[in-house]
Amino acid sequence: MPTAMEICPEGPKVSKYYQYYNKTLIKVHYACAKELNKNELDERMKNKEGPGLKNIIFIIICSIIILENLLVLIAVFRNKKFHSAMFFFIGNLAFSDLLAGSAYIANIFFSGPKTFDLVPVQWFIREGTAFIALAASVFSLLAIAIERYIAITKVKVYGSNKTCRMFLLIGACWVTSILLGGLPIIGWNCINELTECSAVLPLNSRRYIRFVVSIFSVILLSIVILYVRIYLIVRSSHQEATNSQAYALLKTVTIVLGVFIVCWLPAFTILLLDTSCKMSSCPILSHADAFFGIATLNSALNPLIYTLRSKDMRREFLRVLCCWGLFQCGRPAERCMVPLKSSSSLDHCTNKHEHQTTPIMQDCTTGV
Secondary structure (H helix, E strand, O other): OOOHHHHOOOOOOOOOHHHHHOOOHHHHHHHHHOOOOHHHHHHHHHOOOOOOHHHHHHHHHHHHHHHHHHHHHHHHHHOHHHOOHHHHHHHHHHHHHHHHHHHHHHHHHOOHHHHHHOOHHHHHHHHHHHHHHHHHHHHHHHHHHHHHHHHHHOOOOOOHHHHHHHHHHHHHHHHHHHHHHHHHHHOOEOOOOHHHEOOOOOOEEHHHHHHHHHHHHHHHHHHHHHHHHHHHHHHHOOOHHHHHHHHHHHHHHHHHHHHHHHHHHHHHHHHHHHOOOOOOOOHHHHHHHHHHHHHHHHHHHHHHHHHHHOHHHHHHHHHHHHHOOOOOOOOOHHHOOOOOOOOOHHHHHHHHHOOOOOHHHHOOOOOO
């Protein structure tokens, strides 16, 4: 029986970019990286069964993710009470979660035997979109942490400077995420270097995966450090009313960060294992899809956290669902799309403390 190494070519190499449309390249990389013999590879390619129960469950979960985060985006952009930097950052995180759910559905439909019908450039787009969504989530959490830290350490945070900072952070988040997720298609891949290929992602270089996981780990550590500093600043404040508001917001974003780490830690562990272990030595790598599925649940949990932690967000969610006809709320149809008045506790807090000289007093919230 032929082994994987017997079908790994050792002939003359051509430009990796020239091979981006080579229809046989993916088959070669999967056989070598996953150490498949010819019979095992043929079995994978000929498996024409429809999506299994596990994939159907994940498709349902991803559909829920898309609807949940779409609901967050609608709530943030339609309700004037949420037109503040903090909620725009939450909207940005929701958009990255929505992209993650969409990318995972696309990954399911173009995986399995259909993987071998792709050319490398299509494979890079499939996997790169998922990495972009992950990077956007991590950078969104970093942007939220930076915004919270600046908000409680600067005297005046309302005005054009804050708006400019918000758009710069959101823009930097997506530019950096696209660059990070696009590195393999730009050229940082293992084409022509089969011994450097990842077993989980057979066209990606192990060095690239190690780099990405290291970057994410450093960012998450930085976020934790920022939140510790924020906690110490809030704790040292002598204004009890503001402390309760700041603690409420701090608790919410900390929960979001904690859930992210819990959901993604198994996937990060698998990726780190992949950088130093072959499939034959670490058979758990063959079950990587299950760990990435757990990671995807993070995108479904974030909207639930906002709903449980914010009374105003719950009210707006219910209002949007009423407009969609999912609930009967007794609200006239012609008034369904009318924005809620902005005389909320957020606006009251903003107007009242806009000119306060104590930084912590400007960190008002609507019970998030």
